[in-house]
Amino acid sequence: MRISLPFRQHATPRTPLVRALEAAVGSAHVLHLAEDLLAYEYDATIERRRPDAVVFPRSTEEAAACVRIANEHNVPIVPRGSGTGLAGGAVPAQGGLVVVLTRMNRILELDPRDRIAVVQPGVINLALQEACAPHGLLYAPDPSSQRICTLGGNIANNSGGPHTLAHGSTVNHVLGLEVVLPDGRVTWLGARQLDAPGVDLRGLFVGSEGTLGIVTQICVRLVRAPEAVRTMLAIFETIDEATEAVSAIIRRGIIPVALEMLDQEIIRAVEPQLHVGYPLDAGAVLLIEVEGLRETVLEDEAAVIGVCRELHAREVRTAASEDERARLWEGRKGGIGAIGAVSPNFYILDGVVPRTRLPEVMREVMRLSEAAGFRCANIFHAGDGNLHPNIMFDELEPGAIGRVLDLGGQIMRVCVDAGGSITGEHGVGLEKRSYMEWIFGPPDLEAMERVRVAFGGADRFNPCKLLPTGRGCGHAHATELLRHLETPGVYV
Amino acid sequence: MTASLSSDIESVLPMARQRPPAGYPIDGVTPRVAFRPETRDEVAALLQAADATGFTVAPQGSRTTLRLGRPLAAYDVALDLTGLCRVVAHEPEDLTVTVEAGMTLAALQRLLGERGQYLPVDPAPDDRVTVGGLLATARAGAWRGHLPAARDLVLGATVAMPDGALVRSGGRVVKNVSGYDLHRMHTGALGAFGVIVEASFKVAPLPAGRRSFALRCTNLEQASELAFALWDEALPLSALALLSPGAAGMAELPPDPYVLLEAMGNDAIMKRVADAVKVRAVLAHASGGIETDSQPWARLRMAAGGNDSVVLRLGVPASQVSAAIEEAEGAGCTAWGYLAAGAVLASAPTLPPEEVVRLRSYARSLGGFLQVESADASLRADVDPCGEDDALLVRALKAQFDPRGTINRGRWMEAL
Numbered sequence: 001m002r003i004s005l006p007f008r009q010h011a012t013p014r015t016p017l018v019r020a021l022e023a024a025v026g027s028a029h030v031l032h033l034a035e036d037l038l039a040y041e042y043d044a045t046i047e048r049r050r051p052d053a054v055v056f057p058r059s060t061e062e063a064a065a066c067v068r069i070a071n072e073h074n075v076p077i078v079p080r081g082s083g084t085g086l087a088g089g090a091v092p093a094q095g096g097l098v099v100v101l102t103r104m105n106r107i108l109e110l111d112p113r114d115r116i117a118v119v120q121p122g123v124i125n126l127a128l129q130e131a132c133a134p135h136g137l138l139y140a141p142d143p144s145s146q147r148i149c150t151l152g153g154n155i156a157n158n159s160g161g162p163h164t165l166a167h168g169s170t171v172n173h174v175l176g177l178e179v180v181l182p183d184g185r186v187t188w189l190g191a192r193q194l195d196a197p198g199v200d201l202r203g204l205f206v207g208s209e210g211t212l213g214i215v216t217q218i219c220v221r222l223v224r225a226p227e228a229v230r231t232m233l234a235i236f237e238t239i240d241e242a243t244e245a246v247s248a249i250i251r252r253g254i255i256p257v258a259l260e261m262l263d264q265e266i267i268r269a270v271e272p273q274l275h276v277g278y279p280l281d282a283g284a285v286l287l288i289e290v291e292g293l294r295e296t297v298l299e300d301e302a303a304v305i306g307v308c309r310e311l312h313a314r315e316v317r318t319a320a321s322e323d324e325r326a327r328l329w330e331g332r333k334g335g336i337g338a339i340g341a342v343s344p345n346f347y348i349l350d351g352v353v354p355r356t357r358l359p360e361v362m363r364e365v366m367r368l369s370e371a372a373g374f375r376c377a378n379i380f381h382a383g384d385g386n387l388h389p390n391i392m393f394d395e396l397e398p399g400a401i402g403r404v405l406d407l408g409g410q411i412m413r414v415c416v417d418a419g420g421s422i423t424g425e426h427g428v429g430l431e432k433r434s435y436m437e438w439i440f441g442p443p444d445l446e447a448m449e450r451v452r453v454a455f456g457g458a459d460r461f462n463p464c465k466l467l468p469t470g471r472g473c474g475h476a477h478a479t480e481l482l483r484h485l486e487t488p489g490v491y492v
Numbered sequence: 493m494t495a496s497l498s499s500d501i502e503s504v505l506p507m508a509r510q511r512p513p514a515g516y517p518i519d520g521v522t523p524r525v526a527f528r529p530e531t532r533d534e535v536a537a538l539l540q541a542a543d544a545t546g547f548t549v550a551p552q553g554s555r556t557t558l559r560l561g562r563p564l565a566a567y568d569v570a571l572d573l574t575g576l577c578r579v580v581a582h583e584p585e586d587l588t589v590t591v592e593a594g595m596t597l598a599a600l601q602r603l604l605g606e607r608g609q610y611l612p613v614d615p616a617p618d619d620r621v622t623v624g625g626l627l628a629t630a631r632a633g634a635w636r637g638h639l640p641a642a643r644d645l646v647l648g649a650t651v652a653m654p655d656g657a658l659v660r661s662g663g664r665v666v667k668n669v670s671g672y673d674l675h676r677m678h679t680g681a682l683g684a685f686g687v688i689v690e691a692s693f694k695v696a697p698l699p700a701g702r703r704s705f706a707l708r709c710t711n712l713e714q715a716s717e718l719a720f721a722l723w724d725e726a727l728p729l730s731a732l733a734l735l736s737p738g739a740a741g742m743a744e745l746p747p748d749p750y751v752l753l754e755a756m757g758n759d760a761i762m763k764r765v766a767d768a769v770k771v772r773a774v775l776a777h778a779s780g781g782i783e784t785d786s787q788p789w790a791r792l793r794m795a796a797g798g799n800d801s802v803v804l805r806l807g808v809p810a811s812q813v814s815a816a817i818e819e820a821e822g823a824g825c826t827a828w829g830y831l832a833a834g835a836v837l838a839s840a841p842t843l844p845p846e847e848v849v850r851l852r853s854y855a856r857s858l859g860g861f862l863q864v865e866s867a868d869a870s871l872r873a874d875v876d877p878c879g880e881d882d883a884l885l886v887r888a889l890k891a892q893f894d895p896r897g898t899i900n901r902g903r904w905m906e907a908l
Contacts, residue, residue: 113720114809114834136724158669169667171676172644187882193807193834195632195641197863197878199684199886199904203643203676207669224726251585253608253697292728295760352665354586384667385586424667432670439670443657448672450892454885466671 017073017097021055024065029056029103040098043083043090047430051078051092056103060178060186060216063099067214068184070097076460077182079210081122081150086348087429089156089209093464093473099214101152107131108217115222116175116192121152121215128220137222140167143425144333152215158207160425162332165383166257166291167223169425171206178217179205182457192219204451209427210462212455226257226291230301231319231328234286234308235279239263239366239378242284243359245311246382249288250355254303258289259383260332265392266379269338276331277324282314286382287332335379336390343392346377347404351415352424355385364414365389372407386424387415413438433468445469500545501569504537505529509575516570518550519563519869526570532592532650532658532689535571539687540656542569543898550900551687553594553622557629559799561682561877563869565902573624576689579603581664588647588664590692593624609695612639616865617797618790624688630680631865633793634731634754637832642679645693649675651686654898664692677889683900684886685893699756702730704786705769707751708779712736715749716814718776719831722753723810727765730756731789732831736817739828742795742839743788751778752788792828795839796865802843803866806836806855819854823847834860843867845874852879878904 014022018032031037031054041048052075057063070077076096083090092098105122112135119128125146128139142161143149149159155177160169167173176190190202205212236242242261249259262270262285267278278285286308290300305316319325339346353361362378369376369391380388391407393400412422412435422428422435436445448467452458464473511526524547529535542549547568552558554574576592577599583589584607591600597611598619604610614633615621621629627649632641648662651674661674678688709715715734723732735743735750743752755765766783773779796803804825808816813829813836820827820838824847829836838851848871852862864877886904890897 111809111811113811116809136726158673160667160669164667168640168644169669171673172640181885185884187885189882191807191861192809192859193861194637195630195643195680195833195835196807197680197805197861199681199889200630200643200676200679201882201885203673203679207673224724227726247585250587255697293726293761293764295764296728296757299758299760352663352667354583354588354665356583356585381667385665386667419663420665421663421668421670423670424665425669427669428671436671439663440660443653444660444671447653447657447659447661447674447893451672451674451677451889454888454892456888 015052017069017075018053020069020073021053021066024069025055025057025062029058030054040080040100041091043085043088045086045088045091045431047088047091049092049095051098052095054098054100056100058103060180063101063214063216064180064184064186066097066099067180067182071184071460076463078462079152079156079214081153082148084145084149085153085157085429086350086426087423087431089427089429089462089465091430093430101150101214104216112137116219117222118217118219119151120217121150121155123151125149125151125154132222136225138225139220140173140223141170144336151218155206155215155218156208156210157425157427160381160384160386162258162260162381164381165259166255171203173220174202174206174218175221176219177202177205177215179213179215181213182455182461186216190219194221209429209466211452211466212457212461228294228297229289229291229325230297231325232288232301232304232316233278233328234288234313234316235282236284236286236313238283239362240359241312242286243362243382245286245308245313246358247356248307248311249304250383252303252307254290254300256288256304256383257291258287259381260287261285261378261380261382262287262332262335263378265375265377266335266339269342269377270331270335273338273341274331274334276327278331287328332379339377339390339392343375344394344396346393347391347408349387349389349391349408349411350423350426351387351412351420353385353387353415353418353420355383357418358382358385361387361414361418365411368407368410368414372403374404374407381424384424385420428466430465433464433466436468501525501527501538501541504541505534509534511572513570516552516572518558518567521564521567523550523570524568526572528572528575530575532576532652535573535576535687535689536652536656536658538569538571539652539654539898543654543896546896547898548901549898551624551683553625554596554620556617556620556797557625557631559866559868559872560629561872561903562905563873563902564900571687573622573687580690582607584609587695588666588692589695590664590690591623592690593622593688595623597621597623597626604695605698608698610698611645611693612696613642613645614793615642617794623691627679627688627691628681628683632833633796634733634789634830636835637830638730638732643676646675646679647692647694649678649688649692650690651678652689653686654894654896658689659686662692666694682903684890684904687899700758701762702754702756702786703762703765704752704754704784704789705766706745706782706784706788707769707773708746708782709749709751709776712749712814712817714776714778715751718772718778719751721772721776722751722768723831725768727768728755728757728761730754733792733828734814734817734831735828736821736826738821738826739792742826743791745788754789796837798839798866801866802840802871804838804848804851805863805865806838806851807860808834808836808855808858809860810834812858816855816858820851823851837865843871845871848875
């Protein structure tokens with residue numbers, strides 16, 4: 001509720017930065033009052049830092065103007081979409097200007113014959129899917145937050161999703177990008193077809209977490225929707241058996257389009273709320289989807305069922321209708337949010353290991369959690385070896401947060417030691433900067449820093465993100481790690 | 493000068509790594525010295541020594557693809573990478589492989605084939621290309637658009653830099669967003685920023701079978717409609733090409749317009765594809781779904797890498813592929829195209845620069861691009877072979893990674 005407006009304006013006078021922004025995009029599209037800035041202090045993590053101003057450009061020209069104005073006023077720039085990031089990527093770590101792209105939300109072109117779409121960065125992932133569906137096409141990357149996350153955010157994080165297993169991450173589906181570079185110049189990277197000539201600046205930009213510029217237009221490729229899909233739920237007594245089955249399926253040369261695991265903690269959180277049909281007494285379930293021609297999905301389904309039975313699945317069910325399939329997926333995509341109902345707080349991790357190491361890594365994750373005295377709920381992209389342990393805790397318990405962060409670090413270390421990575425799809429952001437040194441040496445990090453310098457974003461564009469060093473950021477260390485608390489709309 | 497160059501580099505590489513420079517000409521220019529190092533550290537040491545002494549280095553693998561990019565502005569040292577050909581790690585159950593950059597694609601496919609796997613790429617001219625060359629040139633083939641390309645399959649790489657550093661990016665897991673994907677920056681960069689010495693890939697199970705069909709049409713427009721109808725059927729196609737009569741002749745088919753397609757999969761898939769081809773052919777009044785062997789593909793692939801001809805690649809919308817083929821044929825080329833990639837390849841024994849410029853304008857008018865895939869040095873000096881980069885960004889990256897222009901000087905832009 002807005003109260004005593006004159007007083008507030010008096011308390012927070014318009015700075016020259018704000019006045020310049022208002023002149024560029026209109027005062028209705030600039031926020032600068034402390035109360036208004038609150039919502040832009042954080043993303044789906046809860047590290048907070050208040051920006052100096054928030055601006056909502058409507059066009060490429062306005063976005064470029066915002067960048068130039070921030071440069072003139074010497075303040076950092078942080079691009080932002082829906083704020084669903086899980087690594088603190090949209091937190092204005094040094095204050096400055098947050099550029100929110102949600103007003104740039106138009107699908108500019110959708111050409112079913114050429115199978116491309118050109119969109120603005122604020123278009124919601126699901127909105128593009130829905131626009132494609134009547135043409136029998138789909139935009140393959142489907143992060144679990146697809147109902148709310150923007151395609152610009154997907155570019156920034158090179159987002160994955162359950163169907164990454166077969167279709168690849170965002171970078172494999174982006175043909176070209178219009179971007180505003182840190183100096184305010186507007187350029188196109190890539191093209192409207194595959195394999196643009198020359199240095200792949202497009203491929204370098206995707207996944208750069210808003211440190212190299214602001215995306216203002218995106219050209220993506222669309223793929224033909226499959227003729228047939230079969231979605232199975234394989235029920236296991238233990239996590240161990242479920243993870244062994246994951247490897248066994250791939251070993252047989254069957255590559256499902258999705259291969260997801262949910263453990264008992266998740267099932268017990270999801271089922272009472274969403275009633276999707278997961279058995280409460282299962283140790284773990286696998287959600288397995290195969291697609292292709294009508295004839296072949298039945299063969300693939302039979303093969304998957306065979307492998308799961310060999311690996312001691314108690315039962316394998318196949319969704320009998322589109323409705324049933326949708327419900328099985330609803331449980332998966334709403335799984336993380338459901339944890340909020342059974343635990344006051346939880347901390348979401350995102351690690352990757354070689355798929356064959358999953359069983360031993362999961363045993364270690366559970367052992368470490370138990371030793372630390374926390375329950376851990378697992379819901380993840382098993383086929384890709386991409387773990388998402390969720391450590392459940394109560395922040396009111398003294399010392400809990402420190403112990404949770406410590407456990408998170410231990411689990412990340414297990415992933416790295418198994419030959420894996422510190423992030424599969426959530427990004428490095430603020431949260432994992434210190435872990436970068438676990439997988440990269442000084443020459444690697446220095447080379448990455450050079451990219452940032454070449455793009456001109458070294459100090460001012462989304463500072464303190466992605467790399468463990470940065471002027472004025474201090475050196476990342478463990479105590480800087482963030483808390484992931486239960487917030488509405490947390491997805492993986 | 494040669495003596496001093498050799499002695500500088502001899503101090504870091506054993507004598508046994510030297511090769512006769514006459515074996516390494518590029519665009520008719522012979523380097524002063526040639527080295528064939530056997531470890532990544534030797535590559536890094538050689539680059540560092542050359543960088544420190546101001547000599548230029550041109551990395552090369554199987555030497556199948558040396559007519560890309562601008563002509564070199566200087567060429568002192570040939571860096572032969574074929575001595576780096578070891579398997580670093582193959583994890584069949586993880587569907588990942590890590591190999592050194594000098595390994596040929598043929599050797600990699602043999603290794604993977606033993607475990608029923610392959611790397612689904614078909615670059616021009618054939619599997620002689622090295623893994624490093626595959627990435628540095630980023631050439632795709634007929635499978636592009638149906639299957640992922642090398643740039644999609646690369647999980648990480650180690651790159652030797654001019655300052656002697658060995659820089660890693662990515663990793664060996666199939667999903668990874670840690671840090672900048674430097675390996676993507678090096679993909680297609682023709683060695684602009686460093687020399688790839690090792691790369692990791694996501695691999696795939698070998699398909700149960702592969703079959704090709706050639707459909708003879710009366711004109712390209714009809715061929716295009718037929719190809720679109722097949723593309724729209726959601727069949728598991730691995731390639732779908734439109735061939736002009738000239739291109740069909742090159743592929744050793746009768747000289748008529750053709751739709752050439754390939755499908756991968758088991759017997760059930762093959763039966764379905766064969767039936768669909770038959771039905772579509774009848775509906776389109778094309779002459780049957782003649783099954784063919786894979787030879788036409790091999791010939792097209794070889795032609796796309798032609799080292800005795802001018803080869804252009806046009807990026808155009810799928811719906812304009814047939815029109816672009818006709819446009820290129822009008823300019824005196826033999827042309828064929830791939831619908832899913834929006835790619836048209838045009839080959840001619842020679843081509844005046846103004847025709848290349850005109851075809852580039854044509855492609856751009858359709859929202860596309862033109863890249864010179866192969867041409868002699870004079871044409872590549874007259875016409876920017878790439879033309880579509882953000883030159884300022886490429887220059888800034890080059891200044892960061894190779895400020896002295898040690899690697900492939902001139903390939904990207906004059907003086908760089």
